[in-house]
Amino acid sequence: xxxxxxxxxxxxxxxxxxxxxxxxxxxxxxxxxxxxxxxxxxxxxxxxxxxxxxxxxxxxxxxxxxxxxxxxxxxxxxxxxxxxxxxxxxxxxxxxxxxxxxxxxxxxxxxxxxxxxxxxxxxxxxxxxxxxxxxxxxxxxxxxxxxxxxxxxxxxxxxxxxxxxxxxxxxxxxxxxxxxxxxxxxxxxxxxxxxxxxxxxxxxxxxxxxxxxxxxxxxxxxxxxxxxxxxxxxxxxxxxxxxxxxxxxxxxxxxxxxxxxxxxxxxxxxxxxxxxxxxxxxxxxxxxxxxxxxxxxxxxxxxxxxxxxxxxxxxxxxxxxxxxxxxxxxxxxxxxxxxxxxxxxxxxxxxxxxxxxxxxxxxxxxxxxxxx
Amino acid sequence: xxxxxxxxxxxxxxxxxxxxxxxxxxxxxxxxxxxxxxxxxxxxxxxxxxxxxxxxxxxxxxxxxxxxxxxxxxxxxxxxxxxxxxxxxxxxxxxxxxxxxxxxxxxxxxxxxxxxxxxxxxxxxxxxxxxxxxxxxxxxxxxxxxxxxxxxxxxxxxxxxxxxxxxxxxxxxxxxxxxxxxxxxxxxxxxxxxxxxxxxxxxxxxxxxxxxxxxxxxxxxxxxxxxxxxxxxxxxxxxxxxxxxxxxxxxxxxxxxxxxxxxxxxxxxxxxxxxxxxxxxxxxxxxxxxxxxxxxxxxxxxxxxxxxxxxxxxxxxxxxxxxxxxxxxxxxxxxxxxxxxxxxxxxxxxxxxxxxxxxxxxxxxxxx
Amino acid sequence: xxxxxxxxxxxxxxxxxxxxxxxxxxxxxxxxxxxxxxxxxxxxxxxxxxxxxxxxxxxxxxxxxxxxxxxxxxxxxxxxxxxxxxxxxxxxxxxxxxxxxxxxxxxxxxxxxxxxxxxxxxxxxxxxxxxxxxxxxxxxxxxxxxxxxxxxxxxxxxxxxxxxxxxxxxxxxxxxxxxxxxxxxxxxxxxxxxxxxxxxxxxxxxxxxxxxxxxxxxxxxxxxxxxxxxxxxxxxxxxxxxx
Numbered sequence: 001x002x003x004x005x006x007x008x009x010x011x012x013x014x015x016x017x018x019x020x021x022x023x024x025x026x027x028x029x030x031x032x033x034x035x036x037x038x039x040x041x042x043x044x045x046x047x048x049x050x051x052x053x054x055x056x057x058x059x060x061x062x063x064x065x066x067x068x069x070x071x072x073x074x075x076x077x078x079x080x081x082x083x084x085x086x087x088x089x090x091x092x093x094x095x096x097x098x099x100x101x102x103x104x105x106x107x108x109x110x111x112x113x114x115x116x117x118x119x120x121x122x123x124x125x126x127x128x129x130x131x132x133x134x135x136x137x138x139x140x141x142x143x144x145x146x147x148x149x150x151x152x153x154x155x156x157x158x159x160x161x162x163x164x165x166x167x168x169x170x171x172x173x174x175x176x177x178x179x180x181x182x183x184x185x186x187x188x189x190x191x192x193x194x195x196x197x198x199x200x201x202x203x204x205x206x207x208x209x210x211x212x213x214x215x216x217x218x219x220x221x222x223x224x225x226x227x228x229x230x231x232x233x234x235x236x237x238x239x240x241x242x243x244x245x246x247x248x249x250x251x252x253x254x255x256x257x258x259x260x261x262x263x264x265x266x267x268x269x270x271x272x273x274x275x276x277x278x279x280x281x282x283x284x285x286x287x288x289x290x291x292x293x294x295x296x297x298x299x300x301x302x303x304x305x306x307x308x309x310x311x312x313x314x315x316x317x318x319x320x321x322x323x324x325x326x327x328x329x330x331x332x333x334x335x336x337x338x339x340x341x342x343x344x345x346x347x348x349x350x351x352x353x354x355x356x357x358x359x360x361x362x363x364x365x366x367x368x369x370x371x372x
Numbered sequence: 373x374x375x376x377x378x379x380x381x382x383x384x385x386x387x388x389x390x391x392x393x394x395x396x397x398x399x400x401x402x403x404x405x406x407x408x409x410x411x412x413x414x415x416x417x418x419x420x421x422x423x424x425x426x427x428x429x430x431x432x433x434x435x436x437x438x439x440x441x442x443x444x445x446x447x448x449x450x451x452x453x454x455x456x457x458x459x460x461x462x463x464x465x466x467x468x469x470x471x472x473x474x475x476x477x478x479x480x481x482x483x484x485x486x487x488x489x490x491x492x493x494x495x496x497x498x499x500x501x502x503x504x505x506x507x508x509x510x511x512x513x514x515x516x517x518x519x520x521x522x523x524x525x526x527x528x529x530x531x532x533x534x535x536x537x538x539x540x541x542x543x544x545x546x547x548x549x550x551x552x553x554x555x556x557x558x559x560x561x562x563x564x565x566x567x568x569x570x571x572x573x574x575x576x577x578x579x580x581x582x583x584x585x586x587x588x589x590x591x592x593x594x595x596x597x598x599x600x601x602x603x604x605x606x607x608x609x610x611x612x613x614x615x616x617x618x619x620x621x622x623x624x625x626x627x628x629x630x631x632x633x634x635x636x637x638x639x640x641x642x643x644x645x646x647x648x649x650x651x652x653x654x655x656x657x658x659x660x661x662x663x664x665x666x667x668x669x670x671x672x673x674x675x676x677x678x679x680x681x682x683x684x685x686x687x688x689x690x691x692x693x694x695x696x697x698x699x700x701x702x703x704x705x706x707x708x709x710x711x712x713x714x715x716x717x718x719x720x721x722x723x724x725x726x727x728x729x730x731x732x733x734x735x736x737x738x739x740x
Numbered sequence: 741x742x743x744x745x746x747x748x749x750x751x752x753x754x755x756x757x758x759x760x761x762x763x764x765x766x767x768x769x770x771x772x773x774x775x776x777x778x779x780x781x782x783x784x785x786x787x788x789x790x791x792x793x794x795x796x797x798x799x800x801x802x803x804x805x806x807x808x809x810x811x812x813x814x815x816x817x818x819x820x821x822x823x824x825x826x827x828x829x830x831x832x833x834x835x836x837x838x839x840x841x842x843x844x845x846x847x848x849x850x851x852x853x854x855x856x857x858x859x860x861x862x863x864x865x866x867x868x869x870x871x872x873x874x875x876x877x878x879x880x881x882x883x884x885x886x887x888x889x890x891x892x893x894x895x896x897x898x899x900x901x902x903x904x905x906x907x908x909x910x911x912x913x914x915x916x917x918x919x920x921x922x923x924x925x926x927x928x929x930x931x932x933x934x935x936x937x938x939x940x941x942x943x944x945x946x947x948x949x950x951x952x953x954x955x956x957x958x959x960x961x962x963x964x965x966x967x968x969x970x971x972x973x974x975x976x977x978x979x980x981x982x983x
Contacts, residue, residue, distance in 0.1 A: 002844065002847065003844065003845050003847070005844070006840070006841055006844030006845050007841075007845065009840075009841070009844075010830070010833065010837070010841045013832075013833055013837055014830065014832050014833065017832050017833075017873075018832065024657070028661060032665070035669060035684070036669065038680055038681050038684055039669045039670060039675050039680055039684055040669070040674075040675050041675065041676075041680060042498050042675070042676070044498065046678075048678075086535075089535060090706055090708070092698075095678075108526055108528065109526070112525050112526055112527065113526075113527045113528075113529070114527075114528055114529075115528075115529050115530075115531050116528060116529075116530055116531070117530075117531050117533065118530050118531065118532045118533065119533050119535050120532060120533070120534050120535060121535055121536060122534035122535060122536055122538065123536050123544055123545055123701060123705055124545050124676060125413075125544070125545065126498075127676060128534055129502065130498060130501060130502065132532045132534075133501065133502065133505040134501075135530065135532075136505075136530050136532070137505075139528060139530045142528065143526070143527065143528045146526055146528070147525065147526050150526060151525060151526065160480050160481060160484045160485070160486075160515075160518065160519055161484070161485060161486075161515055161519075162480070162485075162486055162487075162488050162511050162512075162514075162515050163485050163486065163487045163488070164487075164488045164489075164490060164508055164511055165487065165488075165489050165490070166489075166490050166491075166492070166504050167489065167490070167491045167492070168492055168494035168497070168500055169461065169491055169492065169493055169494055170461070170493055170494055170495045171494040171495050171497060171500075172494065174494060174497035174500075174501075175497070176497055176498075178495070179495055179496050179497065207826075207828075207831070208824065208826035208827070208828050209828045209829070209830060211794065211822075211824050211826070211828060212822065212824060212828035212829075213845075214794055215792045215793065215794060215817055215820065215822035215899075216817060216842070216845050216846060217814060217817040217818045217845075217846065217847070218845050219814075283392070286652070286653065286656075287393070287565060287652065287656070288390075288392050288393060290656060291392075291393055291396050292392070292396060295396050295399070295400055295403075298400075298404070299403065299404075299407065302404075302407065302408075302412075303407065303411065307674060307675075308412050309416075309496055309498075309499045311416045311417065311418075311419045311467065311499055311503075312412065312413055312415060312416055312417065312499075313411050313412060313413065313417065314410065314411065314413060314417055315417055315418055317410070317411035317412075318417065318418070320411075331464055332464070334495055334496075335462065335464045338495040339461055339462050339464075339493070339495060340462060341462040341463070341464065342462070344463075345459075345462050345463045345464060346464075349464075
């Protein structure tokens with residue numbers, strides 16, 4: 001045990017003496033948290049829309065106003081022709097175009113049915129899908145009102161229909177930051193866990209001190225513990241720090257017991273540290289270790305449901321995420337903070353995490369041969 | 373000139389001997405594109421829902437069947453009462469709860485109006501909205517089935533046309549993004565690291581006392597990386613075209629030239645970084661924090677620029693990747709020519725010249 | 741025989757087809773300064789790494805401090821000190837912190853560490869630099885510090901792998917004074933070197949060529965045997981004989 005104490009003392013001295021480490025631990029996370037929270041904003045509001053009104057009647061004006069009053073769309077231009085609107089689409093000025101055809105009002109009354117056209121710039125597919133969805137809803141609402149007004153249709157006279165009502169739970173204001181910030185915290189903790197720990201071990205290899213340690217009676221397990229424990233502590237500290245910043249700056253909701261977040265993070269970090277350790281056993285230089293870690297992390301993070309929901313992956317990819325530790329932590333931290341999930345809800349995920357930790361660290365330790 | 377080629381060859385040896393790094397350099401774009409292309413779609417798949425069916429008549433059961441028959445939803449569980457809703461959400465897998473009230477069929481046929489309640493877990497607001505859109509349209513279809521041909525009078529229907537990317541493929545957004553990222557990684561990060569490595573190992577001094585001019589040394593070091601990054605860009609384009617049928621609507625020549633231009637911009641950034649740092653680790657950190665992160669965050673690659681606060685949008689203008697991304701999307705997907713993309717092109721040229729000028733100044737200060 | 745610090749018999753290490761150390765057999769007595777010479781690539785470092793428990797031998801036997809190098813490496817590690825040709829103290833720790841760290845992992849008590857630190861700093865006249873980062877010390881001082889730390893836990897054998905590379909002659913002389921001091925206390929010194937003048941300081945030396953021990957005797961014995969005026973000549977004769 002005393003050996004570990006000396007190893008820890010040495011690691012902390014080295015970490016805090018390294019001038020580039022302090023900003024990495026304290027400054028970069030805050031900047032990252034702030035920038036990412038504002039940048040990673042998929043809140044689709046104020047989409048710019050072109051309305052080509054070839055009818056020019058009262059109803060088409062009402063439809064236009066209803067769209068722009070919704071908060072989702074802001075009117076960009078009202079070009080005279082579809083061609084002109086296309087140019088706006090092309091230049092990126094407009095995200096979508098609503099084309100109201102000539103004789104809109106007349107055809108609606110005469111044929112009981114009329115089509116309006118929505119052209120959506122779909123290069124960003126998810127944005128386009130939401131934009132079309134919003135616009136469709138607004139047009140549907142408008143349609144209902146027109147019916148009521150024009151036909152003075154009583155509810156009782158209408159054919160049988162479903163009355164669907166919606167409730168948005170846990171985030172009624174649809175604040176996207178509440179959703180993103182906990183996820184970003186996961187990224188921060190992950191970076192510290194996997195990147196720094198791996199590089200730290202490889203550094204000893206690179207400067208040759210590892211050989212000196214290998215001839216000492218230090219046990220494998222002590223050495224590894226001494227190497228990983230500091231980053232475990234720093235990462236947990238980082239989490240507390242990030243949560244505080246999140247609370248102060250974004251007024252992040254903390255519905256559940258924050259203790260569960262820390263408990264889960266503690267287990268999750270064991271997995272990430274194991275990953276760092278494993279990578280350090282197969283690399284010789286810090287550069288290599290950084291590249292490889294980066295490669296894995298970017299896949300883990302992109303497939304974690306952090307930025308794009310897991311629900312939008314094909315089933316085979318959803319299955320793969322069952323092996324992605326980042327996905328579990330992202331899910332759990334959001335569950336606890338936004339929905340107030342407790343022990344009964346997270347215990348299964350915690351078990352999975354511990355299983356990962358044992359497996360990864362097992363492989364890493366087995367791979368890490370003291371006799372080089 | 374011969375000495376120069378000897379030098380270039382030495383640099384190539386360095387690159388090709390480090391198999392692991394090379395594997396990652398070529399493997400990363402492939403994996404990223406495959407992931408983005410296949411794994412990240414804009415449809416929902418098998419979202420787990422819970423059903424609270426208080427009516428339990430054949431009509432409510434048919435509605436649930438209809439929901440699950442689509443690939444969009446699977447029923448995770450049936451709830452027995454309202455008190456079960458909250459725990460279902462809290463457990464984490466259930467994203468939506470459909471509540472069908474008592475006397476569902478009776479209400480529909482006799483009262484002409486049956487209520488359905490959709491509760492969503494809006495901790496992810498966008499997914500919640502999407503789920504409701506999907507569920508709503510399926511409920512409407514079911515309604516149509518029940519009422520038969522009977523159509524509501526005065527129907528305004530929206531006909532949606534997805535322009536530039538009719539099938540909503542995510543890969544269209546990501547191919548340009550990955551390309552930007554990789555070019556930045558190879559050209560800027562690798563060069564800055566390789567130059568500082570020579571400084572660190574002391575081999576730079578040996579090179580500097582050789583009869584080669586310093587400009588030649590730097591050129592010799594970066595040329596292999598230009599070639600490498602160009603190769604990778606070609607691979608990404610080819611993958612995009614063949615595997616994902618991503619079109620190159622504009623001129624291919626223009627596209628390739630723009631790739632080289634951006635490669636040069638990234639390179640000049642790499643040289644700039646190496647001129648202000650002395651250790652590999654610092655170079656790595658600066659490249660990672662100063663180049664890679666902004667490239668990912670603020671280039672419009674992953675996150676739409678327009679939903680960012682104004683301040684970030686302004687900052688994004690200083691990021692070369694943003695302009696390159698615009699060029700790529702315009703040329704590949706919209707089929708624009710130089711006439712339309714001259715502005716971002718000019719900006720990239722300007723940035724390259726600026727970075728080179730600054731780094732030459734820095735080098736001179738160092739030498740004198 | 742039991743008093744010998746190191747005993748090897750047909751110790752061999754192969755890397756694939758390449759035999760780095762080919763059936764070497766020798767003994768080193770307790771308290772002896774044993775020089776291990778050879779050209780670059782002759783297999784010295786490989787042999788030394790096997791004895792330190794850093795490499796598993798392919799075949800043969802060896803005992804260090806009475807312990808088997810296959811099965812009792814942990815016992816061996818407690819009783820040896822090691823100083824590699826690559827400087828291996830932590831540059832970003834101070835002199836004192838390095839001493840404390842290595843003392844700690846060898847299980848010295850806090851009192852022992854304090855006492856040893858005081859003695860060591862006094863002996864090397866480094867009291868003033870105790871709080872300085874090791875990276876700020878000149879190379880020669882670093883090497884002396886390295887050695888002193890390698891013997892901090894009073895090992896019975898110290899392995900030195902080209903300890904004086906790149907060091908000026910005066911510092912080398914001081915370095916050897918440190919070695920003699922330890923040897924006088926009964927510590928066995930196992931040292932590899934390129935400097936033939938250093939070879940003369942050893943009690944006995946062995947010369948390795950192509951993985952085999954070609955000669956093993958006292959310096960004067962070797963000179964007599966090869967009819968040479970200096971160790972340099974002995975070395976050149978053996979090394980040339982190979983080609």
